[in-house]
Amino acid sequence: MNAALPPSFRVRAVLIDLDGTLVDSVQDLAAAANAMLAEYGRAALAVDTVRSYVGRGIANLVQRCFGSEPVPEGALAAFRRHYRQTNGRQAHVYPGVIEGLQAMRALGLPLACVTNKAEAFVPPLLDAMGLAGFFDLLVCGDTVPRVKPDPLPLLHACERFAVAPQEALMIGDSLNDVRAARAAGCPVICVPYGYSEGRSLQAADCDAIVPTLAAAARLLVPVHS
Missing domain, CATH: 1.10.150 (DNA polymerase; domain 1)
Structure with a gap:
């Protein structure tokens, strides 16, 4: 790949973290x-x-x-x-999130929200933020027995979407997302504005760092079976 060109990702599904990636909660x-x-x-x-x-x-x-x-x-x-x-009272959606989700849906890609937040709090927050309708699947902190950085939540989403891990892009804000994606075999890109447990992300940690979800959508090449 020409280092001067931005990377592109041929994918059949997109998995997206919630807190620190979609919503500042x-x-x-x-x-x-x-x-x-x-x-x-x-x-x-x-x-x-x-x-x-x-x-x-x-x-x-x-x-x-x-x-x-x-x-x-x-x-x-x-x-x-x-x-x-x-939950949801002072939260807000980050800039570029709505545009990015709209662009991903326009590409025909199924979307999963993969979060460590307990399921009791995820649908109410997505509803309050106007994001619920974008997602085909929610994988929450108690959907499967282990949470990120374990790969199991990502592998569960891939299984539900019937896609191979290398065909599902993970988008997150933290090393938990990166480590889960690496262990699952998924490509992973990150936004720089989230939480990341106080540790800054480096370009070497993931496949790309993008300023917004809208910028992430521009890197996607949908693969449809």
Whole structure:
């Protein structure tokens, strides 16, 4: 491939992360986390601190909120209770997301949202953001037994779409997405604006870094059987 040219991806399906890729939901997550911490007499956390905890599912976020201390009994249920109230309230769709999803649909590509967020919170958030109608499949943090960076969620989506992993592009914002894609055998591109657990993504980590989902769509070459 000519290094001066942008890469292109011949694909039959696209798998897309949610938090930090499609939607900036950190304000809602931080509100729920701090409401949970208040119940246990703990100090509130800065939004940027909570941002660095996002990516490996709710149980991991709750654990990190308590640092090295054991998670109190009932804390996970408390977070879920508060997040049901805050989910979608201050979240917003990132620039270029709607245009990118529209372009991918126009190419005739099936789309899956593959997220570590628990299923109870995914459809309400997608509905609130006006994104639900774009997706043919949701693979959530409790759809299969393991979450990203394990490859199982991606492999499950590929199986449901009846495509080989190398024919399904993963789009995400973090090393969790990259590692899951590499382990599954999927090509992977990343957006630079997400959470990534406080670690910056490097071009060497993935097949491309694009500024928006709209830019990602311009790299796709659909393959239809």
